[in-house]
Structure formats: C-alpha cells, structure tokens
Amino acid sequence: MSALGEPAVRLGTAGHQTVPLLDVVIPVHNEEVQLAATVTRLRDHLLAMPWSFRITIADNASTDATSAIGRRLSHTYPDVRVQHLAEKGRGRALRHVWSGSDSEVLVYMDVDLSTDLDALLPLVAPLISGHSDLAIGSRLAGSARVERGFRRELISRSYNLILRQSLRVGFSDAQCGFKAIRRDAARELLPLVKDQEWFFDTELLTLAERAGLRIHEVPVDWIDDPDSRVDIVRTAVNDLRGVLRLGTSLARGQLPLREVAVSLGHTSEDAAIGRLGSQVAIFLLIGVLSTLAYAALFLGLRQVTDALVANLLALLVTAVANTAANRRFSFGVRGVAGALRQHVQGLVVFAIGLGATSGAILLLPHGSPAAAEVAVLTVTNLAVTVMRFLAMRFWMFMPARSRAVPGPVDPAGPRGRSRAGRAPSR
Numbered sequence: 001m002s003a004l005g006e007p008a009v010r011l012g013t014a015g016h017q018t019v020p021l022l023d024v025v026i027p028v029h030n031e032e033v034q035l036a037a038t039v040t041r042l043r044d045h046l047l048a049m050p051w052s053f054r055i056t057i058a059d060n061a062s063t064d065a066t067s068a069i070g071r072r073l074s075h076t077y078p079d080v081r082v083q084h085l086a087e088k089g090r091g092r093a094l095r096h097v098w099s100g101s102d103s104e105v106l107v108y109m110d111v112d113l114s115t116d117l118d119a120l121l122p123l124v125a126p127l128i129s130g131h132s133d134l135a136i137g138s139r140l141a142g143s144a145r146v147e148r149g150f151r152r153e154l155i156s157r158s159y160n161l162i163l164r165q166s167l168r169v170g171f172s173d174a175q176c177g178f179k180a181i182r183r184d185a186a187r188e189l190l191p192l193v194k195d196q197e198w199f200f201d202t203e204l205l206t207l208a209e210r211a212g213l214r215i216h217e218v219p220v221d222w223i224d225d226p227d228s229r230v231d232i233v234r235t236a237v238n239d240l241r242g243v244l245r246l247g248t249s250l251a252r253g254q255l256p257l258r259e260v261a262v263s264l265g266h267t268s269e270d271a272a273i274g275r276l277g278s279q280v281a282i283f284l285l286i287g288v289l290s291t292l293a294y295a296a297l298f299l300g301l302r303q304v305t306d307a308l309v310a311n312l313l314a315l316l317v318t319a320v321a322n323t324a325a326n327r328r329f330s331f332g333v334r335g336v337a338g339a340l341r342q343h344v345q346g347l348v349v350f351a352i353g354l355g356a357t358s359g360a361i362l363l364l365p366h367g368s369p370a371a372a373e374v375a376v377l378t379v380t381n382l383a384v385t386v387m388r389f390l391a392m393r394f395w396m397f398m399p400a401r402s403r404a405v406p407g408p409v410d411p412a413g414p415r416g417r418s419r420a421g422r423a424p425s426r
Helices: 035-047 066-076 090-100 117-129 150-166 183-192 200-210 232-251 257-263 268-273 276-302 307-330 339-363 370-396
Strands: 022-028 053-060 080-085 105-109 134-138 145-147 178-182 215-219 221-223
Touching: 022 035, 022 090, 035 053, 035 066, 035 117, 053 066, 053 090, 066 080, 080 090, 090 105, 090 183, 090 200, 105 117, 105 183, 117 134, 117 178, 117 215, 134 200, 150 232, 178 183, 178 200, 183 200, 183 257, 200 215, 200 232, 200 257, 276 307, 276 370, 307 339, 307 370, 339 370
Parallel strands: 022 053, 022 105, 053 080, 134 215, 145 221
Antiparallel strands: 105 178, 134 178
16 A cells, blocks of 8 residues: 555565655765765665655756766665756756655654664655645754854844744754655645755745645754854845745745645635734734824815814724725735625724724813813724724634535644644744
8 A cells, every 4th residue: 555654665675666655855065075974874774664766866067976876876776766857956956856756754863863763764654644734854943953153043033033033933943854745745846946055945845835735843852063063144044034035024924825725625714814923923014014004094075174083084094994904904804805805894894993993082071172082082992903803813714614616624623733742832
C-alpha cells in the first residue's frame, strides 16, 4: 500500500519501483567536500525508518565537483537522484524539486546536517498520519539544545522576534534548515511564494499559517556549522525586505488564502478570520484614520448645521468607508459576495454608534464650544470602535458555518493549528 499513513513498499522491492512516501531534498551549492558523507549518513538513517524514501540532491549552479559527486551517488544508490538547476538559490531549488515530486511528504534539510537526524521521525510522522500539514524543526523551543556563537544566536532570536511582532506569526523558528510539508499543501502554497532564496522558508510558513494550515514543531538538537558560507548581513537585509513585501501583500488582501484553505479541506473560517494581532493592528490604523476623517468632517459640517446633524452625516460617511476598508484589509474579504449583507450589518453597528455619540452630545451642557463637542465625541468613538471590531470579527465577517467546507477534525481545536512537539515556553 502506498497511501499516506499506510505502509509503503521500498524502492526495488519485488523487482520493481514504487513511489516513495518521503522525498528528502538536500539543496547544495559547491558542496563537494561533505556531500558524499552527508548522503551516506542520511541514507543509513532513512533505511532504519519504517517508510519508503528518496534522497534528492538539488544542485543549484555548483561550479566545483558537486555535480559529478551527485551523479556518482545516484548511480550507486537506486534511492538517490540528482537534479541540476542553472541558477543559484535555496528557495528556487526547493520549489523546483517539490513542485515535480510525486512523494506524499516532502522534506528538506541542510547539507551540513547541523540538525540531529533523530528529529527526522517526529518531524514527518504527524504529516504521514495526516495530523499536520507542515512540520518544522525549532532551535528556539524550550527543550531544544543548540550550540552556536552569540552573534548567530542573537540574529536568529531577533529575526524571529521581528516576525512575531510584524507578521504576527505563531511558529517559533522560521529559518531552521529542517522542514517537511505534505505534497497537497505544497501544491497550493508554492505558487504564492515569491522569494527564491533564504526568505522562502519564512514566506511559505507565514502563508500556511494564515491559510489555517496546521504546523507541527519539533525541538531539535542543533550544532552550528563553522564552515557555513552564508552571508549573514546580506541575508538579514534581504529577509527584512521580504518581511515588508509579504506584510504589505497580506495587509492589502492580495493573496488567495481563503481559496487555499478551501482547496485543502479546511474551513474557510480559518483563513478568513486570520490572526488576531494582525487584525487588531490594521483595524486600529484604519480606526485612527477614520476618527481623524470624522473629526474633520464634523468640524466642517458644524459650520453649516447643528451638532446632531453634523454628527449623523460625518459618522455615516466614515462608517461606510471604515466597513469597506476593514472588509478588505483587516479581514481579507474580497469580491462582491456577501458585500451587501456586510454593509447592512455595518449600518446596524453604525446606528448603535450613532446612538452612543448622539447621547454624548445631548449630555453636554447647552452652548458648549465645538472643541468640547469634538473631544467628547472622539472619546465616545473610541469606545464605539472597540464594539465595531468585535462585531466585525464575530458577526459581520464570520463566515457562516453552513458555508464552511468540512475538513478533518483537529484535536488541537477549532483553529486547526497543531503545536504538538513545542515546549510550553519559548
């Protein structure tokens, strides 16, 4: 049997070849010194595991003997193959191999094997069982054991802190060279990933999490490779550019994450609701702009009409604009489907806000200056803003359960994200 989660026949058994369950990819560029030893060690480890496998050497534009060594290894072992790319880039290599692979679980690890291979089985097991969609090794989990210099440790922790604060991600270690993904998830996500180099991992994981996919984390034992040739400064700068680009795309709702969730059998609610931190940040920005616009409109209208009418008109204009902006940017809802219903619901929320702000005006002493009116209304509007956010998140932009696509039950809860394997504290 070769179905996911069932025993699979190894390559070469009974005189024929079957599709291997695991495809373990090693991206390489000028790695003639350690490639053969790495493949031999990895293969010995995989032979002791209960699943069929293939090792794919992804040679991206090597100029030394790496290509020749890869060909020799593929001729020596039937479960080793080599693919050559004319351009350099780890992300490019992974995209190329994963996109064309027929295996159900796609794995990636660095050629230096800095991560202890004992973590490989707990990395892939949740994907094989169908419990999770992606799995990552984490050097920052509480029970991980890591040996590396202070500079690399500082850069790694700073980078992941930036990700948590800017992109509001939940995974703990974006750049550990030890990951796995189910083929169906890779098929949906890879076309959305733009980066071809080191930011590839971060972009893939962020999109997966935003689409409601389940990410399993494995604390790893990791020893820094003293011969690493990664340009840390250049990579860090490029990664920050990637964070800005990806964050902008997410804020503008330019990525079809809802469609990815539906295609993979997850409820569209997972992708539509998104992470609370990101929604709050964008909602607050829109709220500040709406409040400023409201104050300006109120002061302008106050010159030609009384306070109650000025409040009504200013609030109506900004409420419609606020609903449209939050629909698109905070909650990632695009298209015309449901738009009329959501704007009607927005007007209901507007009516509640109107009642609160009008009541605040009526409570002011007669003849109060316009500045006092603006101050009271601004404070009241802030309270109304909190109410509006809760209404949007749990009423207006909450997809109806009847329209959700049924998916597998996730023991981690309705959010559908697995954090099995992660220590309680980071």
